[in-house]
Amino acid sequence: MKRETLMDVEAASRSRTRAPGNLVGARRRQLPTRVVAGRLVFLLPVTVFLLLMFAYPMAFNFWLTFQSYDLASLVTGASEFVGLDNIVTAINDPGFAGAAVNTAVFTVVSLVVQFVIGLGLALFFYNRFPLSTTIRALLVLPWLVPSIVATTAWRFIFQDPNGFLNQLLGHFGVPPVHWLTSSDTALLSIIIVNIWIGIAFNLVLLHSGLQSIPTERYEAAQIDGAGYWQRFWYITVPALGPVTAVLLVLGFVYTLKQFDLVWTLTQGGPGNSSQLLSTWSYTLSFNNNNFGQGAAVADFLFVASGIVIVFYTLVQRRQNNA
Amino acid sequence: MPSGTMFRYGQTLIALAILGVLLFPLLWVVLSSFQPAADFYAPEPSLIPRNFTFDNYDVLSSQIGPLFTTLLIATLSAVVSLLVGIPAAYALAVFKWRWVAIAMFLILITQVVPTVMLATPLFLTFSDIGLLNSVPGLVLANSAAGVPFTILVLTAFMSGIPDSIREAAHLDGAGEWRTLYSIIAPATRSAIVAAGLFSFLFAWGDFLWALTLNTDGSITPLSLSLFQFVGHFQTDWGGIMATATIALVPAMLLLVGAQRYISVGLTAGAVKE
Numbered sequence: 001m002k003r004e005t006l007m008d009v010e011a012a013s014r015s016r017t018r019a020p021g022n023l024v025g026a027r028r029r030q031l032p033t034r035v036v037a038g039r040l041v042f043l044l045p046v047t048v049f050l051l052l053m054f055a056y057p058m059a060f061n062f063w064l065t066f067q068s069y070d071l072a073s074l075v076t077g078a079s080e081f082v083g084l085d086n087i088v089t090a091i092n093d094p095g096f097a098g099a100a101v102n103t104a105v106f107t108v109v110s111l112v113v114q115f116v117i118g119l120g121l122a123l124f125f126y127n128r129f130p131l132s133t134t135i136r137a138l139l140v141l142p143w144l145v146p147s148i149v150a151t152t153a154w155r156f157i158f159q160d161p162n163g164f165l166n167q168l169l170g171h172f173g174v175p176p177v178h179w180l181t182s183s184d185t186a187l188l189s190i191i192i193v194n195i196w197i198g199i200a201f202n203l204v205l206l207h208s209g210l211q212s213i214p215t216e217r218y219e220a221a222q223i224d225g226a227g228y229w230q231r232f233w234y235i236t237v238p239a240l241g242p243v244t245a246v247l248l249v250l251g252f253v254y255t256l257k258q259f260d261l262v263w264t265l266t267q268g269g270p271g272n273s274s275q276l277l278s279t280w281s282y283t284l285s286f287n288n289n290n291f292g293q294g295a296a297v298a299d300f301l302f303v304a305s306g307i308v309i310v311f312y313t314l315v316q317r318r319q320n321n322a
Numbered sequence: 323m324p325s326g327t328m329f330r331y332g333q334t335l336i337a338l339a340i341l342g343v344l345l346f347p348l349l350w351v352v353l354s355s356f357q358p359a360a361d362f363y364a365p366e367p368s369l370i371p372r373n374f375t376f377d378n379y380d381v382l383s384s385q386i387g388p389l390f391t392t393l394l395i396a397t398l399s400a401v402v403s404l405l406v407g408i409p410a411a412y413a414l415a416v417f418k419w420r421w422v423a424i425a426m427f428l429i430l431i432t433q434v435v436p437t438v439m440l441a442t443p444l445f446l447t448f449s450d451i452g453l454l455n456s457v458p459g460l461v462l463a464n465s466a467a468g469v470p471f472t473i474l475v476l477t478a479f480m481s482g483i484p485d486s487i488r489e490a491a492h493l494d495g496a497g498e499w500r501t502l503y504s505i506i507a508p509a510t511r512s513a514i515v516a517a518g519l520f521s522f523l524f525a526w527g528d529f530l531w532a533l534t535l536n537t538d539g540s541i542t543p544l545s546l547s548l549f550q551f552v553g554h555f556q557t558d559w560g561g562i563m564a565t566a567t568i569a570l571v572p573a574m575l576l577l578v579g580a581q582r583y584i585s586v587g588l589t590a591g592a593v594k595e
Binding site for chain 1: 406
């Protein structure tokens with residue numbers, strides 16, 4: 001998409017230099033250095049900002065990965081190079097494997113269920129009906145509220161033994177579940193809340209994806225005698241491919257980053273039963289003052305999402321070129 | 323025909339039911355913030371307050387400080403995000419630099435960086451330079467979400483403006499800054515508003531920076547205050563629900579007042595390279 005705009009812009013600039021009496025084009029060639037310098041000033045604030053708030057901390061984190069940075073270092077500032085020790089220790093810690101498995105379950109289940117519910121809602125809201133736009137807009141609210149409000153609301157619902165959910169299940173004869181306080185259900189509870197938050201994102205993107213499918217295609221298929229499911233499988237599903245790819249890639253990245261939910265609901269407990277890699281990294285650094293290992297786990301998270309984003313970009317580029 | 327209308331209103335009813343189910347947790351927070359504390363311990367909690375009261379909002383006296391702290395931090399974060407993001411988006415959208423695609427990719431990558439990866443380095447650095455427990459420190463950290471987001475949204479919008487408009491401004495003798503200020507910025511007003519609102523909302527909802535960069539309790543944003551509230555006084559559900567309702571307000575205002583900007587903001591993350 002961007003590629004096309006860039007090409008348009010280049011074409012426009014070529015035609016502009018050809019236009020007679022274009023002062024801008026002429027002056028640009030006369031004073032290239034000054035103009036270029038003047039234009040780079042636009043990028044100065046963002047360059048400084050990104051260097052200070054991203055490049056520097058990321059390099060710092062990478063450096064920490066290879067340092068013995070602990071509680072004493074906080075005071076003295078001194079630490080020494082320990083090679084791969086932090087990485088090896090972090091990976092061999094049973095906490096890491098548990099958090100990695102939890103993260104995988106959390107991410108896959110969240111993505112799939114959010115997508116299915118989001119698609120169902122997008123299909124439901126495809127046709128306009130009274131209040132449809134307003135109701136669809138209101139459905140975005142869970143995504144907009146501060147995470148602490150979302151978790152407070154759910155903490156109330158999950159209350160043990162008299163919360164709403166347990167009362168509801170009680171009507172069906174299910175005994176009270178210790179949602180957040182049992183190692184069997186803590187991860188499930190967090191997944192439920194995360195799905196609840198993510199539905200809006202899926203609904204909005206899938207809805208705009210559906211709206212961009214030309215209606216003539218459906219009409220033509222209907223004339224050819226295609227039923228609802230046939231139209232869904234042979235028109236809707238293929239047309240939603242690109243949106244789905246974006247959704248899954250961004251969803252993966254955002255879900256991997258998720259920290260607030262877990263920290264405010266269970267802090268990874270009980271035991272480490274709802275520990276994710278993000279909260280594990282934070283626990284290692286800030287609870288155990290094991291900054292090197294915390295940094296190593298954070299690196300791991302970054303590399304995992306980096307691989308997905310780079311892979312996605314390459315595939316997209318190849319499709320654009322094809 | 324009438325059956326078609328019936329069907330459409332039937333859909334509305336189903337949609338309202340879906341809305342009720344999905345917003346139920348938030349609805350309950352708001353409704354129960356108006357019910358007397360004793361009713362929270364009724365054997366069968368009721369959704370609609372049986373006795374209506376504002377007593378829970380007495381909590382405001384202790385939450386007014388955190389409320390203003392958060393308001394200040396979120397407003398300043400939005401300002402920083404726009405001040406840094408608008409010129410950058412303009413440059414990336416209209417100057418025909420060959421490496422724009424690479425720059426955009428780098429900005430996209432910032433969206434991928436796990437916040438926990440920045441937490442330790444910024445904590446240690448801020449501790450060294452005295453930015454822990456300070457408003458500027460929190461504004462800087464929170465802008466790390468708003469700045470890249472603003473650039474992604476605005477670059478997409480600004481590259482949609484025809485080149486000829488910019489050229490006309492240049493012919494009238496306007497420099498690049500003047501063109502941005504008086505032509506391009508007004509033309510992309512809605513996107514700028516959306517970027518600002520979302521940057522505000524990111525900072526308003528922030529929890530991780532509030533947790534990490536405040537060590538001595540001198541600054542307590544609302545999210546941290548609510549977290550501590552839930553932790554320390556978990557029995558005071560009335561106060562907790564009132565505080566949570568207050569924290570909900572900006573998101574609700576955004577929904578009501580700026581509805582058309584929301585899809586702009588929501589889909590911005592999906593702006594392709």
